[in-house]
Amino acid sequence: MRKITTGLLAIFSLLLVYSSTSSANEGSIAFVGARIIDGTMAGPIEDGVVVITDGRIRTVGPRSAVTVPAGAQIIDVAGKTIMPGLINAHGHVGGTLGLEEGHYTTENLVRQLGLYARYGVTTVNSLGGDEEQGFALRNSQFDQSLQRARIYVAGSVVIGDSEAAIRAEVNRNADMGANFIKVRMDDNLGTTPKIPRDIFAALVDQAHIRRLPVAAHLFYLDDAKFILNSGTDLIAHSVRDLPVDDEFIDLINERGVCYIPTLTREVSTFIYESEPAFFSDPYFLKEADAATVEQLRSPERQSQMRNSRAAAGYKVALEVAMANIKALHDGGVRIAMGTDTGPPARFQGYFEHMEMQMMVEAGMSPIEAIRASTGVAADCMGMGDIGTLEPGKWGDLLVLDANPAEDIANSKTIASVWIAGNRVPD
Numbered sequence: 001m002r003k004i005t006t007g008l009l010a011i012f013s014l015l016l017v018y019s020s021t022s023s024a025n026e027g028s029i030a031f032v033g034a035r036i037i038d039g040t041m042a043g044p045i046e047d048g049v050v051v052i053t054d055g056r057i058r059t060v061g062p063r064s065a066v067t068v069p070a071g072a073q074i075i076d077v078a079g080k081t082i083m084p085g086l087i088n089a090h091g092h093v094g095g096t097l098g099l100e101e102g103h104y105t106t107e108n109l110v111r112q113l114g115l116y117a118r119y120g121v122t123t124v125n126s127l128g129g130d131e132e133q134g135f136a137l138r139n140s141q142f143d144q145s146l147q148r149a150r151i152y153v154a155g156s157v158v159i160g161d162s163e164a165a166i167r168a169e170v171n172r173n174a175d176m177g178a179n180f181i182k183v184r185m186d187d188n189l190g191t192t193p194k195i196p197r198d199i200f201a202a203l204v205d206q207a208h209i210r211r212l213p214v215a216a217h218l219f220y221l222d223d224a225k226f227i228l229n230s231g232t233d234l235i236a237h238s239v240r241d242l243p244v245d246d247e248f249i250d251l252i253n254e255r256g257v258c259y260i261p262t263l264t265r266e267v268s269t270f271i272y273e274s275e276p277a278f279f280s281d282p283y284f285l286k287e288a289d290a291a292t293v294e295q296l297r298s299p300e301r302q303s304q305m306r307n308s309r310a311a312a313g314y315k316v317a318l319e320v321a322m323a324n325i326k327a328l329h330d331g332g333v334r335i336a337m338g339t340d341t342g343p344p345a346r347f348q349g350y351f352e353h354m355e356m357q358m359m360v361e362a363g364m365s366p367i368e369a370i371r372a373s374t375g376v377a378a379d380c381m382g383m384g385d386i387g388t389l390e391p392g393k394w395g396d397l398l399v400l401d402a403n404p405a406e407d408i409a410n411s412k413t414i415a416s417v418w419i420a421g422n423r424v425p426d
Ligand SMILES: [Zn+2]
Pocket: 090, 091, 092, 127, 128, 340
């Protein structure tokens, strides 16, 4: 009898432990005393309170104006800064393992979404290469038990050599439940044929028939203008051949289209010609796979990259892209943070912080880079329930030790990451 009682007690206490860890967000959590950057155009709130109830934000405001619900779990975050989780408006999830592609599995998707989350990237817009398992994870994430980054999906990067073929492929992705239709308009520095413009236009038409936005990969300014005139909804890379002109700036603003620079994509094409500085950054090393880093350090690989025409071309392209950000930003264009991470040697999670730093180097202020990576990014993706700390949105937020509005590099001082009010495991 005594044994049974002890056994029952043990089970009971296990249940208690289980319920207190697994359902922390059932009920309310109050983060008290932090500076709050909410991801909107509003200024920061000093000594603020964020209350999350059942995974969603219930109240945000200065301490004096917020009533913390009775029984709420209180988290003292005095001296820290709270901001929305980062949104990468252009990534790719699930395909890469080490430096190899072709490893698309649920396990790999979940691993990468966990990695993004630990780096504070709480949502990734996966623009191509998405298969059934990615769609399934997208479908299962509207749940208050979520502890990994959210994923949105495009399905395949749509190709086809006739109008009928391209419309059929758009339909296939739409039938699977894609959030975006992804297309490439590029000749890869003159090495491959570009999609013909009439087929591109048919793709946009078919996507819009299916009520889906089109995200376009591009390189050239002239294509960018065509793409905008054809009704494309999102520009997924920088214009990298020429300085943007007033015609383009007027057009993109008129069309209300957002622009995703993906500067670190360019960096990844040439940076491994020698040892990159970030290979000694502890914030990189804490998650980096040692074997992958070792491979990137190999002298053969380095010299291959040093002698690559593509690398030389993209190095110049990056300078053009950096200058274009400044011009577009000054022209009032909505810029969303995106990195094109996921393919080999584009490090998920770490590169998003590098991207924000580069956006600031290019001429955005830290707070503008933060908005581009939170509220503006969500808006550009048409996702109304993430991106800002406002009542009703998912409780996806970062607690930082230092203020990123003072120095964007402080985005790396993550004390904890929360998704739907759940603390992401370290
Ligand atoms: Zn991409």
